[in-house]
Amino acid sequence: MKTITKKPEVLAPAGTLEKLKTAIHYGADAVYIGGNAYGLRSRAGNFSFDEMKEGVAFARKYNAKVYVAANIVAHENDTDGAGEYFRTLRDIGIDAVIVSDPALIEICALEAPGLPIHLSTQASATNYETLNFWHEEGLERVVLAREVSMDEIKQIRNNTDVEIEVFIHGAMCISYSGRCVLSNHMSMRDANRGGCSQSCRWKYDIFEMDEETGQPIGLEGNPDEPFSMSAVDMAMIRHIPDLVEAGVDSLKIEGRMKSIHYVSTVSNVYRQAIDAYCNDPENYEFNEAWEDELWKVAQRELATGFYYGIPDPNQQIFGKPRKIPKYTFIGQVIDYDEETNIATIEQRNHFKIGDDIEFYGPGFSHHKQTITEMWDEDGNPLDVARHPMMIVKMKVEHPVKPLDMMRKRKA
Template identity: 45%
Template sequence: MKPEILAPAGNLEKLKAAINFGADAVYLGGSKLNLRAFANNFTNEQLKEGIDFAHSRDKKVYVTLNVIPHNDDLQGLEDYLREVYELGADAIIVSDPGIIMTAREVVPNLEIHLSTQSNNVNYKSAIFWHKQGVKRIVLARELSLEEIKEIREKLPDTCELEAFVHGSMCMSYSGRCLLSNYMTGRDANRGQCAQPCRYKYFLVEEKRDGEYFPVIEDDKGTYIMNSKDLCMIEHVPELMETGIMSFKIEGRMKSSYYVASVCKSYREAVDAYIEDPVNYKFQQKWMDNLLKPSHRQYYTGFYFGDPNKQIYESSSYIRDYDIVGVVREYNEETNIASIEQRNKVFQGDTVEVLRPVGDNVIIVLNDMRNSKGESIASAPNAQMLFTVNIMEKLHENDILIKCKEEK
């Protein structure tokens, strides 16, 4: 069985990047009832465009309706479910039994996936949800590989399993957290998490107002609730042995560059294993691509039964590389590449090309010109189009990245 690579799509650009760089399916938020209230969620028109783009390439789109809804959130639910179905979504991702029940009544032919927010950690619960019409269980992140194997063995073949393999982790139980609501009034379970677990904390004694004591003995505070990022790229064979049929990547709020890099690495790793499991060998270039976009320190989560490594001393992202442009066109006769800017880049800069297929290559940006053909020293304006003279053949949707500090 070849597992699906399932990628986040925070907007249309990210959806297209995910699919161009190897995703089999994407998940995204529509206009209602999803847990990323501050992402650039899709309007119905954008959703239709994204679904058409994916389906034209034999890929799938899953729409998240994974909030824990209050009564007010249910207003218009039936109409919205019909809209999602009529737009051609391949499945909805749901955590609430009321929404599941309504979906079965209103759009009985729309596939239902159980969100990780439902905290499914055992086979009995999975069987229960499957009997309610759920086709796929998105497992809680607090499971080991051995537990997942046992769940798979005790489920009917008609019930699929999906699990996160990469991305941010939550200090709470698969996302069920009230800390944001308590501290900021923004409900994480209704899509508005302020991530207070990433804040810097000190200890204060009630009668010593103004005296702040670090929980660890340094002057930077402590991050007692902060989680590392999950990364299982070095353990694809172990994941394959569990029977998981969808490898899920976290990050609807992350950049197109992040999405492209992660999809490319997991696509290549999974394909290499499928092609020759016996002689499969991990390639360092896969990890190299994952270390360049913004991320926190990596670890393997709960998969190997060692959750104590989850907390660490910093909430800072590691940001060694930035995306500086996306190739829109390349003329092989003139060697002129048209680039759409993403971050400021200069004439003569050395950049790396991340492409959907093949190894990365290093190029130098020569003869930089604006849309009027005038020579320019830099491309400072967001999404401006500029050209460069490059002997290396580039392709549409290639991504140009640059090390933030030359080494």
């Protein structure tokens, strides 16, 4: 019987402490977060040292890891204080830092020995000799460039011992990461220091220069469709066996800016698929419900990036985007009474009697029902739950657990 010797880690984004706990609760083996400095998501919720401590303590309980992204490409003075920062992370118990700039790698290695370093995808590592270079420099892991194909990953695996991490889900840079400064030139925001204005997703006209007249001319038959460089998102849910067989160590989900709805759903799905394959590879069957679930939190269409070839026009967003069914996160279960089948819910978005809703929880549990009866905290009947964070009691048809989530399809 075939057995899996190396089960890859599910690595989820956590923009806040709540998201960190949610990701781990929903099956992530590790999370990556941002601190108050040196990270590329200046607008994502970033962690204070105290929050990191709490996050690490929580993660330890579940045997999960916490990585901190410090992946800016530094300019002069940006690295001030970095040694102290890395030492603090190490002493807090952070499991690794994700870095792309060699200046920060050097500071971390010299001033915070013992803190493992992962090379960020921002460094666009695309071949095994590059991984060997960084391995010899003492790095523990390399996050591959998103341009690397499945076949190339296998070759890389066969030619290096350093750990390999790949992106499997979420939004993507359409450029080689780190090699795009559209934002710097178009809006004076440094893409490599957390300021990316996503100029690639803007609309452009395309022309050619008439060599004789020096005047711009529209392309022949230039239609109304504007030029754009906007990429669809990635979803590798159908290809988990390939990723495991390729020997990848860590499977990364993008989205430190995304909601707990997203983080819980995506972690949950990949946890299921990876467990299903690794526990019994010979009898593994893809479950369509996994993909359906991912669509519920999708912002764009989903595709496989460079894994199986150079992305064609279908992996860029042209024309009218296909309509994606939208789901709204409406509440989180905070308590459940088995005797009465009454769940206590913390409201996150508007819902009312008659709404068709869906509960989901870790382990890919799902229940659909219609809301028939609900009450406020004091037991007064409610027709509508209007207020954010209000406490609502509700009769449920199937048992639920604290931290289960409640969503409904948008009209």
